[in-house]
Amino acid sequence: MILVTGGLGYIGSHTVVELLKSEEVLILDNLYNSEKKVLNRIDQITGKDPVFIEGDIRDEKLLDQIFTRYNIESVIHFAGLKAVGESVEVPLRYYDHNVNGTLTLLKAMAKHKVFNLVFSSSATVYGDKNPVPFHEEMPLSTTNPYGTTKRMIEEMLGDLSRSDEKWRIMILRYFNPVGAHSSGLIGESPKGIPNNLMPFICQVAKGERPKLNIFGNDYNTPDGTGVRDYIHVVDLARGHVLALEYLLKNIGLEIVNLGTGRGYSVLEMVKTFEKVNQISIPFEVVNRRSGDIASCYASTDKAKVILKFDAHKNLEDMCADAWYYMNLGENQ
Ligand code: NAD
Ligand code: UD1
Secondary structure (H helix, E strand, C coil): CEEEECCCCHHHHHHHHHHCCCCCEEEEECCCCCCCHHHHHHHHHHCCCCEEEECCCCCHHHHHHHHHHCCCCEEEECCCCCCHHHHHHCHHHHHHHHHHHHHHHHHHHHHCCCCEEEEEEEHHHHCCCCCCCECCCCCCCCCCHHHHHHHHHHHHHHHHHHHCCCCEEEEEEECEEECCCCCCCCCCCCCCCCCCHHHHHHHHHCCCCCCEEEECCCCCCCCCCCEECEEEHHHHHHHHHHHHHHHHHCCEEEEEEECCCCCEEHHHHHHHHHHHHCCCCCEEEECCCCCCCCEECECCHHHHHHHCCCCCCCHHHHHHHHHHHHHCHHHC
16 A cells, blocks of 8 residues: 555645556545545546545654554655745744654654655755756755755655665656646645746636736746746656656665656746637736746656656646636536
8 A cells, every 4th residue: 555645735636546546545634735625536536535544744643553554565755835935934834844744754664664755856956056957966955945845855865765775765856747637626726826827827817816927038048938847747646656666676765857858938838828728818027036047947868767757748738737627626
């Protein structure tokens, strides 16, 4: 059985859908940023019923009970907080959920001799000094507490793997996950005003916000707006299944980027969304957002070689599926 922490969240729920094709799954989620109805949606899509435990990864006793009661073979660890701006305002909350939460989970895994782990890291650890494309050996730096929690956890996992060769760890550095399951039943539902581009565009399309603010058009990019490596969340979810397969055959720690290797600008994203969904997105160019970099996209060589991973879905699919979910899944 696979323990999926944060399995009712955006990326976790899509990964659970992929995993349920061949595995039994136990989801541990405290519903901090997700809803229980996602469980029914997973059931509707897959016809399967994963075990769900509402609880916190920082709860040592609960983890002890889970590892004692269930035959857990591997852990995919998504649980954590991810809002960059909020992490600047309340850093200790981020160090607590992300770093302390992961530490508590790792201690429970060690105690119960579960040594297989896939961890959600982020392209944010490449910082603002490296040239694109970002490859896994580049030096890391971070510009906000959220990113620093990911960097600290990566270091912790490195030390752990060097301390005992029984650990099999895969650190996945995600680029920009967008889109939704093609059923329209699960997707991204940010609470409050979205920070990220695609959810914001969807809310403008729906008339919930009057316009999109484009943060700067004077970057050193083809059209001056920021370039990012958007990856469809279902492709990302498949990457986790491949990562798990790899782990079971190989010892040690690996770090792998999950992106498409291709960057799109904010304007390209807006134009594609408009074309695919036949809807207009009013926008205004405003000042740059502090902390943003001009371009961010992945070197995908390692993912291709060791995971045999390739993204299948394109920007049109990402825009169509995000909008379909916004109209169907979010309202049910
Ligand atoms: P999400 O917020 O949708 O999912 C995280 C889930 O973890 C939520 O369901 C939340 O309720 C749960 N959770 C939070 N703290 C918990 C705790 N202490 N105990 C138990 N459950 C807890 O986020 P997501 O977009 O699915 O991201 C999943 C992981 O991937 C996160 O670690 C995030 O930092 C990382 N990541 C996300 C992105 C992105 O753009 N979405 C990019 C890079 C990395
Ligand atoms: C954000 C996070 C980053 C995280 C990544 C993936 C910040 C500062 N960074 O980065 O840590 O790893 O998400 O989840 O939040 N844009 C607009 N208008 C908007 C929103 C975004 O023009 O309303 C632009 C941004 O300037 C950027 C692009 O769209 O050029 C993508 O933005 P976003 O979706 O927030 O992702 P990242 O900036 O890559």
